[in-house]
Amino acid sequence: MSRMFVPGPVDVADEVLAAQAKPMMPHRSKDFEAIFRRCDERLRQVFFTERPVYISTSSGSGLQEAGIRNFVNETVLSCVNGAFAKRWYDVAVANNKQADKLEVAWGEVITPDMLADALKAKHYEAVTIVHNETSTGAVNPVQELAKVAHEVSPDTLILVDAVSSLSGAKIEFDAWGLDWLLTSSQKCFALPPGLAFGAASERAMKKAETVKFRGWYFDLLLLEKHRAKDSTPMTPAMSLVWALDTQLDRILAEGIEARFARHSAMAKRTQDWASAQGMDPLAPAGYRSQTVSTIKNSRGMDIPGLNAFLKEHGLKIANGYGDLKDKTYRIAHMGEIQMTDVEKLLGLMDEFLKKM
Ligand SMILES: *Cc1c(COP(=O)(O)O)cnc(C)c1O
Numbered sequence: 043m044s045r046m047f048v049p050g051p052v053d054v055a056d057e058v059l060a061a062q063a064k065p066m067m068p069h070r071s072k073d074f075e076a077i078f079r080r081c082d083e084r085l086r087q088v089f090f091t092e093r094p095v096y097i098s099t100s101s102g103s104g105l106q107e108a109g110i111r112n113f114v115n116e117t118v119l120s121c122v123n124g125a126f127a128k129r130w131y132d133v134a135v136a137n138n139k140q141a142d143k144l145e146v147a148w149g150e151v152i153t154p155d156m157l158a159d160a161l162k163a164k165h166y167e168a169v170t171i172v173h174n175e176t177s178t179g180a181v182n183p184v185q186e187l188a189k190v191a192h193e194v195s196p197d198t199l200i201l202v203d204a205v206s207s208l209s210g211a212k213i214e215f216d217a218w219g220l221d222w223l224l225t226s227s228q229k230c231f232a233l234p235p236g237l238a239f240g241a242a243s244e245r246a247m248k249k250a251e252t253v254k255f256r257g258w259y260f261d262l263l264l265l266e267k268h269r270a271k272d273s274t275p276m277t278p279a280m281s282l283v284w285a286l287d288t289q290l291d292r293i294l295a296e297g298i299e300a301r302f303a304r305h306s307a308m309a310k311r312t313q314d315w316a317s318a319q320g321m322d323p324l325a326p327a328g329y330r331s332q333t334v335s336t337i338k339n340s341r342g343m344d345i346p347g348l349n350a351f352l353k354e355h356g357l358k359i360a361n362g363y364g365d366l367k368d369k370t371y372r373i374a375h376m377g378e379i380q381m382t383d384v385e386k387l388l389g390l391m392d393e394f395l396k397k398m
Pocket of ligand 1: 049050101102103104126172174175176203204205206226227
């Protein structure tokens with residue numbers, strides 16, 4: 043079986059791919075609304091929330107934009123420690139918001155002290171944080187960051203991108219006091235690309251009422267009006283919703299905690315292997331992703347050459363992102379990837395290293 047150890051789009055189970063092949067039905071029909079409702083209900087379990095979860099026909103970046111357009115009038119602080127965190131800052135600037143950066147080097151994380159200092163120095167309506175920075179494999183301590191933000195600046199909303207971690211790592215929307223939490227379909231959920239999911243707190247939705255020019259497509263107040271009737275203002279990507287319906291059954295059948303444990307075990311195995319080979323993960327210990335390992339290429343492997351070798355065995359890993367290309371490589375262990383797949387990959391990488 044072929045396997046892609048890349049951080050999205052990831053392999054999708056045959057059963058989930060097949061679920062898309064159903065004939066169309068009117069999206070404004072009791073049958074479709076029932077499917078839409080049960081997807082929302084089960085997504086709440088994955089988000090650890092009692093709030094509704096919006097199902098958007100867009101990729102995750104669309105919901106980064108939704109967060110900015112709905113919850114920010116003017117000021118936002120973007121925590122930037124990698125490519126996708128930088129994108130959220132760019133989205134804020136592109137929407138004419140006064141965005142400031144709280145920036146650290148790629149591979150590092152934002153600490154609660156840094157955030158506290160920034161929020162003491164200036165008031166912000168919202169903070170954007172990427173939970174799992176896919177470019178570096180570093181995990182920001184979102185729970186601690188939210189806690190300190192609530193203490194220092196209680197009305198600042200906490201907007202979190204968990205595109206490459208949600209459903210592979212535990213993120214508790216309600217318990218952590220988050221205000222916007224978004225993810226995409228094509229990473230840990232192991233669905234085809236094209237859907238994104240987001241939850242908003244009650245106070246965030248109240249705030250949205252005060253924000254002018256929220257746009258139309260991503261206006262959460264409009265989406266909520268229709269969501270309350272198990273529907274959407276526009277036509278949803280129905281085939282993808284059928285795939286989601288099937289995949290949520292599979293995710294909950296595995297057990298959400300068992301799913302997190304599987305990801306965590308694969309990350310530990312991969313990162314221990316890398317360190318034993320003299321190649322440490324880029325992120326500091328304690329802040330390493332359990333869904334994607336970004337590893338320093340300290341032994342100077344030819345990454346395209348490695349991938350050519352892996353391809354003969356139906357496998358593929360990801361090169362480093364942007365400036366980190368060839369200096370790091372990434373092994374994603376998310377979605378459908380199992381420990382046996384990881385063992386096969388690491389065995390082949392051992393072989394490749396021996397031949398160098
Ligand atoms: C992939 C990714 C994105 C972009 O998501 P799209 O679904 O491609 O729009 C944003 N943030 C993170 C952390 C990602 O990994």
